[in-house]
Amino acid sequence: MNCAYCGFYDSKVIDSRDVNDGIRRRRQCLSCGSRFTTYERMQPSSLFIIKKDGRREEFNRDKVLTGIRKACEKRPLPIGSVDKLASDIEAELYQLGKVEIPSAVIGDMVMAGLKKLDHVAYIRFASVYRDFADITALKQAVDTLVDSDSEISRPAGQLPLLPTEQLKGLAKSKRRNRR
Numbered sequence: 001m002n003c004a005y006c007g008f009y010d011s012k013v014i015d016s017r018d019v020n021d022g023i024r025r026r027r028q029c030l031s032c033g034s035r036f037t038t039y040e041r042m043q044p045s046s047l048f049i050i051k052k053d054g055r056r057e058e059f060n061r062d063k064v065l066t067g068i069r070k071a072c073e074k075r076p077l078p079i080g081s082v083d084k085l086a087s088d089i090e091a092e093l094y095q096l097g098k099v100e101i102p103s104a105v106i107g108d109m110v111m112a113g114l115k116k117l118d119h120v121a122y123i124r125f126a127s128v129y130r131d132f133a134d135i136t137a138l139k140q141a142v143d144t145l146v147d148s149d150s151e152i153s154r155p156a157g158q159l160p161l162l163p164t165e166q167l168k169g170l171a172k173s174k175r176r177n178r179r
């Protein structure tokens with residue numbers, strides 16, 4: 001791995017430790033002396049994702065992570081929770097023991113994970129993932145949240161989601177935009 005600061009090709013490992021499902025290495029560039037961290041993880045046998053249009057694509061953890069990050073942008077989440085969700089989903093996928101998995105399965109896993117993590121991120125992801133193709137589905141997702149909010153399922157320390165009225169307004173304005 002090249003140094004992120006000067007681009008030099010070689011570095012020495014100054015510390016390494018096991019973290020969850022991989023190894024974290026603290027490195028020092030042999031040219032400029034900058035320190036940086038690399039993570040090494042097991043790459044189990046290939047896993048392919050069957051996309052909506054039927055094409056197959058090798059599973060890419062970064063893509064999942066990017067999707068989750070986008071949904072969680074500017075949300076007050078604990079450091080590492082986004083990465084942890086991506087790792088959990090990756091682990092869950094491999095545990096299924098299948099070679100091919102429909103992309104919808106991953107989407108549902110992300111939805112389920114975000115629902116527990118942050119309701120705003122959940123709605124954001126749902127709106128992109130479901131593509132608002134079906135406004136009823138979005139409304140149902142929102143309604144489910146509002147319902148479950150009245151129970152005790154809200155993650156600890158999380159502020160309430162938008163008031164119900166605002167959500168209804170949101171659904172309405174989306175509908176208008178469609179026309």
Ligand SMILES: [Zn+2]
Binds near residue numbers: 032
């Ligand atoms: Zn360097």
